[in-house]
Amino acid sequence: MGKRLIVQARGKGGPRYKIPSHRFLGRVRYFSHSNFTGKVVNIANDPGHYSPVMFVKDENGGKVMHIAPEGIQVGDFVHYGQYSGVGSVVELSMIPVGTRVFGIETWPGSGPKLCRSSGSYSTVMSVTDNKVTIQFSTGREKTVDGKCRAMVGIPAGGGRLEKPWVKAGKRSHAMMARGKLYPRTVGVAMNPVDHPYGGRKKHAKFKTISRHAPPGRKIGSIAARRTGKRK
Missing domain, CATH: 4.10.950.10 (Ribosomal protein L2, domain 3)
Structure with missing residues (x-):
């Protein structure tokens, strides 16, 4: 037989064949409300994500987990609803053309869905009639609702694939963690x-x-x- x-x-x-999700730190998402300023209270490595993650606390004490952009550090502020450089979470229609963004929503309120891996990003190409066209690093373009939110910047850890594994055991441990x-x-x-x-x-x-x-x-x-x- x-x-x-x-x-x-x-x-x-x-x-x-089971995924060790009990080791993962949590789910990446955005706050449901806007027009406030949050503070980065911690940055950590999550086995469930290829990029470092950061924990942001709002004015009411609520805390959520975000993908950490390049250049962010503990104590920095994350602005919701207003464009103020790297780390801002704003609607795509409010972001200037040519800006690199990540963690893009596919529909308003869906949470970050696109460009979440380390080093991946999209570029805002045009804004017309509440529709925003973004271009991925591969060259493919996609049109989404202008009210979809995104974070300004590039996910940290972009050089992750440049270092070789060298030993099969190192790669085995990395694959087992995921x-x-x-x-x-x-x-x-x-x-x-x-x-x-x-x-x-x-x-x-x-x-x-x-x-x-x-x-x-x-x-x-x-x-x-x-x-x-x-x-």
Whole structure:
């Protein structure tokens, strides 16, 4: 009898595939109200985020967690509702064209959804009829409501990928902290009992699999209409 595929084991949800969310510091969000000034009371590293996070306290004592922009420090002020440089949380329609922003809402009140990873940002390109066009660092453009809020600046930790891992153990620990599966073993390197592609003496199998195949045989392209590159 064959063994379960990795996708089957992950679907069952054993301890090896569970995300250690009990170690995460919390959820990144914005205050629901505006037109006030908050204060940065702490900056920390969160295993659940690639960027450093900061805790901002408002005038009433409420505290939320934000993605920390480059150049911010403990004791600085975060202005809500008015543009005043890096760290301000304002509506996109109030931000000057050419400004770099991150933590962009997809609809008013949704909370930060776009450009949250370290070093990622978008640039405000144009403001027309309460619609704002932003351009991502990849060059793709997106139009959102002008009342959507964003934070001015760039998320801290932009050079995170420049340093090499050097040792496999370092990367293994980093992947384990996020609940990622590492290392990944290809099917052709497994035994026949572990994967349909396993066993080097066997002939090549078809990559396309029927949608009605049993779970242990669903590997490769499942119910694909076509294969290969488009001409």
